[in-house]
Amino acid sequence: GGSAQQPATSASASTGGGTGAAGGLIAIITPSHDNPFFKAEADAAKAKAESLGYQTSVASHDDDPNKQSELIDAAISRQAKAIVLDNAGADASIGPVRKATEGGIPVFLIDREINATGIAKAQIVSNNSQGAQLAAQSFVEAMKSKGNYVELVGKESDTNASVRSKGFADVISQYPDMKQVAKESANWDQQEAFTKMETILQKSRDIQGVIAGNDTMALGAVAALKAAGILDKVTVVGFDGSPDAIAAVKAGEMHATALQPAALGATSAVEQADQFIKTGKTGKEEKQSIDCELVTKDNADEFGVFARK
Amino acid sequence: MTATTKTPAAVPAERSAARARRLSLLNVAFELRAFIALAVLIVIFGLLSDSFLTVPNLITMTKHVAINAVIALGMLLVILKGGIDLSVGSIVGLSGVVAGELLGGLHVGGVIAYPPVWVVIVLCVTVGMAVGAVNGLLVTRFNVAPFIATLGMLYVARGAAMLISDGATYPNLAGHSALGNTGFGLLGSGRPLGLPTSIWIMIALAVLATLLLAKSPFGRWLYATGGNERAADLSGVPIRRVKTIVYVISGACAAIAGLIIASELTSAAPQAGETYELNAIAAVVIGGAALSGGRGTVRGTLVGAFVIGFLADGLVILGVSTFWQILIKGAVIILAVMLDQGQQRFKRRGAAAAAVAATKHHD
Amino acid sequence: MTATTKTPAAVPAERSAARARRLSLLNVAFELRAFIALAVLIVIFGLLSDSFLTVPNLITMTKHVAINAVIALGMLLVILKGGIDLSVGSIVGLSGVVAGELLGGLHVGGVIAYPPVWVVIVLCVTVGMAVGAVNGLLVTRFNVAPFIATLGMLYVARGAAMLISDGATYPNLAGHSALGNTGFGLLGSGRPLGLPTSIWIMIALAVLATLLLAKSPFGRWLYATGGNERAADLSGVPIRRVKTIVYVISGACAAIAGLIIASELTSAAPQAGETYELNAIAAVVIGGAALSGGRGTVRGTLVGAFVIGFLADGLVILGVSTFWQILIKGAVIILAVMLDQGQQRFKRRGAAAAAVAATKHHD
Amino acid sequence: MSAPVLRACEVTKVYGGTHALKGVDFPVTAGRVTALFGENGAGKSTLMKILAGIEQPTTGHVELDGRPVRLRSSRHAADRGIAIIHQELSLCPNLSVTDNLFLAREVRTGFGAVDRRAQRAATRAVLDRLEERADPDGLVGDLRLGQQQLVEIARALLQEARVLITDEPTSALTAPEVEVLFRVIRELTAAGVAVVYISHHLDEALDIADDVVVLRDGTLVATARAGEVDIRWIVEQMVGRDQDTLFPDREPVLGEEALTVRDLSVADPAVPDRLAVDGLSLAVRAGEIVGVYGLMGAGRTELLEALAGRLRPVSGQVLLDGRPLDGPGIRERIERGVVLVPEDRQRDGLVQTMSVGQNLSLAALGTYVRGLFVSQPRERAAVARAITDVTVKTSGHAAAIGSLSGGNQQKVVIGKALLTGPRVLLLDEPSRGVDVGAKADIFELMAGQARHGLAVLFTTSDAEEALHIPDRLLVLARGALVGEFRRGELTREELMRVSDGGTPKDGAA
Ligand SMILES: Nc1ncnc2c1ncn2[C@@H]1O[C@H](COP(=O)(O)OP(=O)(O)OP(=O)(O)O)[C@@H](O)[C@H]1O
Ligand SMILES: Nc1ncnc2c1ncn2[C@@H]1O[C@H](COP(=O)(O)OP(=O)(O)OP(=O)(O)O)[C@@H](O)[C@H]1O
Ligand SMILES: [Mg+2]
Numbered sequence A: 001g002g003s004a005q006q007p008a009t010s011a012s013a014s015t016g017g018g019t020g021a022a023g024g025l026i027a028i029i030t031p032s033h034d035n036p037f038f039k040a041e042a043d044a045a046k047a048k049a050e051s052l053g054y055q056t057s058v059a060s061h062d063d064d065p066n067k068q069s070e071l072i073d074a075a076i077s078r079q080a081k082a083i084v085l086d087n088a089g090a091d092a093s094i095g096p097v098r099k100a101t102e103g104g105i106p107v108f109l110i111d112r113e114i115n116a117t118g119i120a121k122a123q124i125v126s127n128n129s130q131g132a133q134l135a136a137q138s139f140v141e142a143m144k145s146k147g148n149y150v151e152l153v154g155k156e157s158d159t160n161a162s163v164r165s166k167g168f169a170d171v172i173s174q175y176p177d178m179k180q181v182a183k184e185s186a187n188w189d190q191q192e193a194f195t196k197m198e199t200i201l202q203k204s205r206d207i208q209g210v211i212a213g214n215d216t217m218a219l220g221a222v223a224a225l226k227a228a229g230i231l232d233k234v235t236v237v238g239f240d241g242s243p244d245a246i247a248a249v250k251a252g253e254m255h256a257t258a259l260q261p262a263a264l265g266a267t268s269a270v271e272q273a274d275q276f277i278k279t280g281k282t283g284k285e286e287k288q289s290i291d292c293e294l295v296t297k298d299n300a301d302e303f304g305v306f307a308r309k
Numbered sequence B, C: 001m002t003a004t005t006k007t008p009a010a011v012p013a014e015r016s017a018a019r020a021r022r023l024s025l026l027n028v029a030f031e032l033r034a035f036i037a038l039a040v041l042i043v044i045f046g047l048l049s050d051s052f053l054t055v056p057n058l059i060t061m062t063k064h065v066a067i068n069a070v071i072a073l074g075m076l077l078v079i080l081k082g083g084i085d086l087s088v089g090s091i092v093g094l095s096g097v098v099a100g101e102l103l104g105g106l107h108v109g110g111v112i113a114y115p116p117v118w119v120v121i122v123l124c125v126t127v128g129m130a131v132g133a134v135n136g137l138l139v140t141r142f143n144v145a146p147f148i149a150t151l152g153m154l155y156v157a158r159g160a161a162m163l164i165s166d167g168a169t170y171p172n173l174a175g176h177s178a179l180g181n182t183g184f185g186l187l188g189s190g191r192p193l194g195l196p197t198s199i200w201i202m203i204a205l206a207v208l209a210t211l212l213l214a215k216s217p218f219g220r221w222l223y224a225t226g227g228n229e230r231a232a233d234l235s236g237v238p239i240r241r242v243k244t245i246v247y248v249i250s251g252a253c254a255a256i257a258g259l260i261i262a263s264e265l266t267s268a269a270p271q272a273g274e275t276y277e278l279n280a281i282a283a284v285v286i287g288g289a290a291l292s293g294g295r296g297t298v299r300g301t302l303v304g305a306f307v308i309g310f311l312a313d314g315l316v317i318l319g320v321s322t323f324w325q326i327l328i329k330g331a332v333i334i335l336a337v338m339l340d341q342g343q344q345r346f347k348r349r350g351a352a353a354a355a356v357a358a359t360k361h362h363d
Numbered sequence D: 001m002s003a004p005v006l007r008a009c010e011v012t013k014v015y016g017g018t019h020a021l022k023g024v025d026f027p028v029t030a031g032r033v034t035a036l037f038g039e040n041g042a043g044k045s046t047l048m049k050i051l052a053g054i055e056q057p058t059t060g061h062v063e064l065d066g067r068p069v070r071l072r073s074s075r076h077a078a079d080r081g082i083a084i085i086h087q088e089l090s091l092c093p094n095l096s097v098t099d100n101l102f103l104a105r106e107v108r109t110g111f112g113a114v115d116r117r118a119q120r121a122a123t124r125a126v127l128d129r130l131e132e133r134a135d136p137d138g139l140v141g142d143l144r145l146g147q148q149q150l151v152e153i154a155r156a157l158l159q160e161a162r163v164l165i166t167d168e169p170t171s172a173l174t175a176p177e178v179e180v181l182f183r184v185i186r187e188l189t190a191a192g193v194a195v196v197y198i199s200h201h202l203d204e205a206l207d208i209a210d211d212v213v214v215l216r217d218g219t220l221v222a223t224a225r226a227g228e229v230d231i232r233w234i235v236e237q238m239v240g241r242d243q244d245t246l247f248p249d250r251e252p253v254l255g256e257e258a259l260t261v262r263d264l265s266v267a268d269p270a271v272p273d274r275l276a277v278d279g280l281s282l283a284v285r286a287g288e289i290v291g292v293y294g295l296m297g298a299g300r301t302e303l304l305e306a307l308a309g310r311l312r313p314v315s316g317q318v319l320l321d322g323r324p325l326d327g328p329g330i331r332e333r334i335e336r337g338v339v340l341v342p343e344d345r346q347r348d349g350l351v352q353t354m355s356v357g358q359n360l361s362l363a364a365l366g367t368y369v370r371g372l373f374v375s376q377p378r379e380r381a382a383v384a385r386a387i388t389d390v391t392v393k394t395s396g397h398a399a400a401i402g403s404l405s406g407g408n409q410q411k412v413v414i415g416k417a418l419l420t421g422p423r424v425l426l427l428d429e430p431s432r433g434v435d436v437g438a439k440a441d442i443f444e445l446m447a448g449q450a451r452h453g454l455a456v457l458f459t460t461s462d463a464e465e466a467l468h469i470p471d472r473l474l475v476l477a478r479g480a481l482v483g484e485f486r487r488g489e490l491t492r493e494e495l496m497r498v499s500d501g502g503t504p505k506d507g508a509a
């Protein structure tokens, strides 16, 4: 449990270390770290912030808007210099973000945007729609523009689930021979994706492709297809570019995944926060989208943990 | 043989009086101890973080406690009766969704009607009470075990919330002055006399609950039903009504909590309140209530809610990793209850010791 | 003064005999009814979807049922004793994580040791049993209420899983033939005699549980403890040991379920198994067990697990929306238990009627 | 006599298989005390529960002031001026004395809140009337059994009812407390209240009674004026046959001293700082039947539970065949041959969820194990033997335990104990709630076991039993031994006096 000591050490490092002068607190709030994507995000932001001489507090809201609101309250009452937030819902997060801004604390959103502008100082969002289209495009090509496919959707109450699903549809709908035989939510969960995929396979084994809203679900599907012994006949595409998925791509179990440069977004958010704290402006547009990159067997070696090496 | 005659064990009256005093002292000691547990928590966090003991932070944390406390007060009544209510978390979500739906306007025939905020609030609480009523009905009429009845309703209410909202979050519940349905936000963001509304609501409900339990006949009936249902029944306590009412109240409290959350976020998500039932139960039990019923106080429950809330926020402020937070929470729940058990046993041992002392007198 | 004298009561023997027969008949009827509930489900889905009643699909669904059934078998023992185990879900996650950690190699001093699969399995089950032992200890020694003790361990075990894995998923548990730790995958993907290993495990455990409950002295002790703890105690039943053991077994079953999941996915996630405890409890209760203890069977529990599992998969095959799935699940749980209650009341009424009929004889 | 206030007409009551009442006519007259006699299980409480609206008659009805009424609930009856003191205490231990007294009939202030001051005052008043000094704000759970019973009585008095039903109100009271109660009852009758009085202390009941009614096996067998009858007559009506056939004479063949108890003290589990057993010494020899008599609360249950290893003694020593039996718990003691048939068979004796056979074999299960499993044949054989030995009337080993009558259930509990092959058999109130036939069977069983060399120690609250069954009778009062007699050595009246802590008239033996 290395993460246990990190906060303590970091606090002491930055207060103890003379850099504390520049310091002040940057609160980093993300969804649950049991998803490697958010952990990578948080770690990157934390590292950057401490390298710039800030104290950090890392917390996760587990996609509970109320808990997020509480964490922001905490940051406010601790007079944080800035909040780096991967939010818990495009609508549910508007209130809390406004609260922080009015409390004089600049908020820098990463990964997910909110349905309001002019409140957060920056919304550095990996372009889910673009990434989804990228993934779908390569999915279609791998399937030679025809065949039956299954879509595994993320938690229905999560914006990215619908954005990505729409991105997939935008592309695939252009190919009349691509037939969607099932669309099930697996709540971002691997075991659930596994179970549902198995059940779907019972309806028909005549399936050539599976496209999933994130890599965890894609890997669940892979396991199910492997168990059914038809993995080699099925094209599996995921989203996120998690290390596990990249490994699966290398192993040829998955065809591709759209990598969100989590680290990049997080670090640049911290840089802009630093800018804003020092100069009062970020010098950038509020809405900044970072394009996702497609990871396939050919370029898989070029990628590390949610970032190019 | 010789018929021996011994002095009867001393006259009972004043001895039992003495015991009564000793017990009440112990109870106070225990109440104190729960407070002390909280105090210790506060001191530790206060020392480790300079921002913890600031007035704004204490207010903020209390505001967070309020939500769990409101649910826990309803849960306390159910537990006093010897039941349990697993459906409160789902009711939180459902009530928020209903609020979102209503503030979005009711399609009556062709036109869209925008009910004023107070109507919305009343309706949401009514929905919560309705779910509670179903729980009560299942428990009293169909004698389904409370755990199962409310477990079922946990799914039903959550499913309903999802279906009504189609899984989507209701954005912007601020309302429009044009439609005369503004003001919903005040529930969460209002600060009468400098304290957030939710804290006032918690205080109000706590006072009501105290009056209900300590002063009203219903309170007596509830404790009696939890303490010895048969005796209560024979004495003419309407136990079925008592049981049903506690579930209805619990539902109402959960609905109110749901409204507070929706109002603070000025948006309502159908998945809001997941696993809140566990926090509420934990608060009640840490507060010294017995799941078997008949034992528990409002004061204790509040302390329990504060212990859980301050613990959570404190760990965040200290930047303890989420993973440790989970583990520590579990440990604290167990320890707090073992503390209570310990106190119980201590009571008994004390009495036993007295007995031994008494023996010495005799021979 | 009049001194009338009447004939004493007729010998109750043959009447009670008749009632006994009637009761046993009713019991069979009930068992049948639970099966019928399942049958109804199967028929409905069979009619609505032609792919539902295919052999491969039945096998797949049974495979899905197996995981919940394995956990439910452990839960059954705890519930027979009159307790409850909320920590099983977390144990599922923990056991998977431990497997992942071990298959990844143990850092012993400088070198890394790769324990063979069977060692890994044994160790994981041991971990599950250890958590169960803690539950048992808290319940028997510190008499913490089972609900609270296992609720606490729910958090502690989950936290531990998160800390060990640092929240990350263990990717590829296939192992390397070079390291001699391959074969873990077989647990999930193996198909001895054409049936998935997990189904065989379920069958094996079900047989063991049946023998344990129906044939071994422990089983009788367990039913006695759950039926009337005081009487069991006075009959020399080692109730504390019995109580502790059931939690240990429950922990072991959960750990096995965790291993099956990890093996099927050849990867282990620390958050695996969340809320599985509720499904297990539901299965046991739908199977006709009483949360008050002393009543329940392995057969019933399996039927319960099948009802829940087939319902879930069936709804997926029919393409019913997730939200309806949640709501329907809750409704089914409640209805199934009300059915049971109804049957209980029917029993009582039957007996009463018989007695009244008997009265007619007299005057 | 004047017309009855309250009357049970041709009332029948059936519980499961048991016929508690069979067409009983029972009048209650204003200003008089009607004493209701009957053995355990005769149906007294059931009849009272019906009069108090707690139970509904299976057939027949109740008349109030000559008009038929249907008393839907205890509350409904209370509102019509019928108060009852329950045999088994029905108080909430987690509430104060005051709260218990006013439960469901709270005094309210203008705001509808509970008026504590008024209630406390009223509580003080009624407790004073009963000369009880318990603290009105003390928890009932902390009170001695006797005090709890007084609280129960006080609650009935508070209702100022026209009909007061008292079902064994004195079972846990000391002699002085009983005197106070009687004074209060006389005051009530003088004020025109109709009182029903039930007690197993026959002389005491006859003392307060104006009319006498006797129930046997759910049938009203006799009614009389108190003046016209004596205890002997009442007992004959209750038992329905001559004492001696119920209590066969026997010549014990005494062996070695099997059970020896030295200076044993046990704390009352209900009220830990009271000693239920107080420095008590006794010995039982193989083949001997020793009886322990005492009023309720005398500490008999604690004595036996301590011997059986359920309660830890505060001090003292227990020997089996001269070897110390200290330390080990119930299980070990059963293995060494000491087994208890508990007082409350529903609470401590039977597992209601298991069959007759499973209940019988529970304590001796270990002895039927072959390898890992219980051997069906061996268990079946043992169970079958037990069923015939203790003459359980049942459809078979698979019958539900609830389908048996009280007496047969008790026989099952005894059979369970015997299957462990004990050296010392402890029975706590083996005849309580058991009908006449079964009672005789049980005593015969005890005698038979003694003949086979068992040491038998049993308790009883029934004077006749105490005087006729045991070879040696020990009398307990407040946990201490106050007398020891051989069979036929003393009379009922002496026994009564001794058990109240006094000494027999002729300073017996
Ligand atoms: N709730 C009940 N369920 C089943 N049987 C019952 C119930 N109550 C009483 N009985 C049976 O009815 C018969 C009469 O019981 P009751 O309590 O009226 O006797 P009693 O005269 O009051 O005995 P005691 O002197 O011990 O109080 C007994 O056989 C008893 O076992
Ligand atoms: N195992 C026990 N647990 C709790 N309380 C008990 C237990 N055994 C007896 N008591 C209580 O202890 C007190 C002493 O009564 P006890 O039964 O021991 O006296 P007794 O002489 O056996 O009278 P009786 O047998 O008629 O009740 C009573 O309040 C009784 O209810
Ligand atoms: Mg009675």
Ligand SMILES: [Mg+2]
Residues within 6 Å of the ligand: D300, D301, D302, D343, D428
């Ligand atoms: Mg006794």
